[in-house]
Amino acid sequence: MKQYVCGICGYIHDEAVGGKWEDLPADWKCPVCKAGKDAFKPKEEKTASQEVLEKPHVDKELSPMEMSIICSNLARGCEKQYLPQQADDFRKLAEFFRSKAAPVEEASTAKLLELIDKDLSVGYPYGNAIAGEKPDRGGLRCQVWSEKVTRMLQSLLTRYESEGDKMLENTGVWVCTVCGFVYIGDTAPELCPVCKVPSWKFEKMEGRA
Secondary structure, eight states, rough: OOOOEETTOEEEHHHHHHHOOOGOOOTTTTTTOOOOOEEEEEEOOOOOOGGGGOOOOOEEEHHHHHHHHHHHHHHHHHHHOOOOHHHHHHEEEEEHHHHHOOOOOOOOOHHHHHHHHHIIIIIIHHHHHHHHHHHHHHHHHHHHHHHHHHHHHHHHHHHHHHGGGGGGGSEEEEEEEETTOOEEESOSOOOOOOOTOOOEEEEEESSOO
């Protein structure tokens, strides 16, 4: 019997307990984080060695939008460290860079999924190999968290591409303010399946962006 691990929350489906993986319906969801079957991998699967991994990025100058996103994340980090002045400075920088950003062209769910797949197939394996070689425990922890959230986004976008706006009818969208995990349900989960913070760390998203 095999075991399959959820790449988002770490839940393990044991065939000896929950039945054969192939027999689960196509719309089966992780009982913890509600990710689809595509978020699971066999437990025995190993990451390729660093020597055969493709380097994910070439050296390039960050775009204004990328700088805006980085500054926005730094602002949130400063808030959590009770550094209001620094948080405000980073928010102003984020707004400045956003004002300089070019309009997004040809935005689509398919394009987002393409970029996410590139990160998961190239970026994270390479980053994990580099952090593991050091070894850099902090780097590995960041990699684990961000990869889980990325896989969650992949699962949600794949589901949205299939179901459309019907997926969001009569339910809520909750975002963990610590790690970015997105949960769809009437109420926030008791614990974030990614970073384990309690439900009060979740914010409910109102309206559509």
